[in-house]
Amino acid sequence: MQTATWPSINLIYSFYPLRHLPYLKQILEKSFEYESFIGDYCQKQIEAHKKAAKKVSENGKEEPRDYVEAYLREAEKDGKNDFSEKQLKYILFDMWVAGQETSANTLIFSLLYLLHNPNIQDKLHAELDTIIGSDRRITLSDKNSLIYVNAFINEVQRSVNLLPLNLLHKTLKDVKIGNYLIKKNTAVVPQISAVMYDEEIFPEPHKFKPERFIDENGKLKKVEELIPFSIGKRQCLGESLARMELFLIVSNFYNLYKVSPIDPSNLPSLQKTPGVTIQPQQFPCNLIKRF
Numbered sequence: 463m464q465t466a467t468w469p470s471i472n473l474i475y476s477f478y479p480l481r482h483l484p485y486l487k488q489i490l491e492k493s494f495e496y497e498s499f500i501g502d503y504c505q506k507q508i509e510a511h512k513k514a515a516k517k518v519s520e521n522g523k524e525e526p527r528d529y530v531e532a533y534l535r536e537a538e539k540d541g542k543n544d545f546s547e548k549q550l551k552y553i554l555f556d557m558w559v560a561g562q563e564t565s566a567n568t569l570i571f572s573l574l575y576l577l578h579n580p581n582i583q584d585k586l587h588a589e590l591d592t593i594i595g596s597d598r599r600i601t602l603s604d605k606n607s608l609i610y611v612n613a614f615i616n617e618v619q620r621s622v623n624l625l626p627l628n629l630l631h632k633t634l635k636d637v638k639i640g641n642y643l644i645k646k647n648t649a650v651v652p653q654i655s656a657v658m659y660d661e662e663i664f665p666e667p668h669k670f671k672p673e674r675f676i677d678e679n680g681k682l683k684k685v686e687e688l689i690p691f692s693i694g695k696r697q698c699l700g701e702s703l704a705r706m707e708l709f710l711i712v713s714n715f716y717n718l719y720k721v722s723p724i725d726p727s728n729l730p731s732l733q734k735t736p737g738v739t740i741q742p743q744q745f746p747c748n749l750i751k752r753f
């Protein structure tokens with residue numbers, strides 16, 4: 463994934479003849495290698511589902527267990543050949559690539575921010591101890607009560623700024639914005655960071671402050687400029703899934719564990735490795751059970 467999202471890959475796809483240059487050629491070949499690795503994995507899942515899934519024609523009335531099963535059933539019902547296995551493979555590929563590392567890297571950065579801000583971890587634990595108060599499983603029904611946890615996740619997503627350059631878009635017709643004319647077929651790179659690091663909206667944008675998302679009455683603030691999933695027609699397809707995952711993992715993980723640095727005088731680096739998605743550096747830390 464890291465290879466496939468290198469800026470050089472974007473460069474090649476923006477101007478395809480560049481793929482013949484020796485260094486870029488090597489990178490592109492590496493990305494094809496990873497692409498077929500993930501593609502093969504998706505294909506194996508489809509094969510396994512085809513064997514196990516209950517077909518509509520076999521009176522499969524119960525809910526499909528997952529996306530692949532739902533797709534295969536729809537394909538069986540469809541008479542127009544709108545569904546194909548190739549399409550399914552690439553949908554799975556897209557969801558895997560877009561959904562796996564994005565959520566994982568955001569979660570890893572949450573650890574880093576807590577290692578750098580032990581007082582914020584104390585506040586997180588204080589809220590979890592007051593509202594949850596045990597090692598019971600936290601569920602989505604707890605979401606509205608855990609204000610600080612939600613504010614913490616918002617601030618992690620704002621600070622990580624996972625897709626700083628968003629994905630490339632293209633204008634389908636001439637567009638006028640203010641005094642600027644953007645011609646049809648222009649590549650546009652919407653800058654999510656310009657919004658999430660705007661100091662008029664988020665004062666001291668480089669400081670990690672979950673409190674910026676809590677109002678004077680202690681309620682969670684809705685801040686429209688918090689746009690880690692982008693906005694518009696092509697905004698993240700997995701946003702609601704990702705939001706659920708982040709809440710469930712962050713709340714349960716930090717309820718059960720306290721994180722601490724191996725060496726407090728030498729904290730792990732917050733440096734971000736660039737790519738289409740931001741990557742953290744590898745780091746060790748201690749996990750202490752709270753229950």
Ligand code: HEM
Nearest residue numbers: 557560561564565625629690691692696697698699700704
């Ligand atoms: C923290 C987690 C995530 C973040 C920050 C994130 C962010 C984004 C962003 C910024 C885009 C580009 C939107 C645009 O072009 O304007 C995007 C696109 C996309 N995301 Fe996510 N995403 C996350 C998780 C997921 C998950 C879990 C899935 C699926 C299971 C997913 C699937 C997709 C897909 C398929 C697209 C392309 C949508 C399109 O082009 O129409 N993402 N995501």
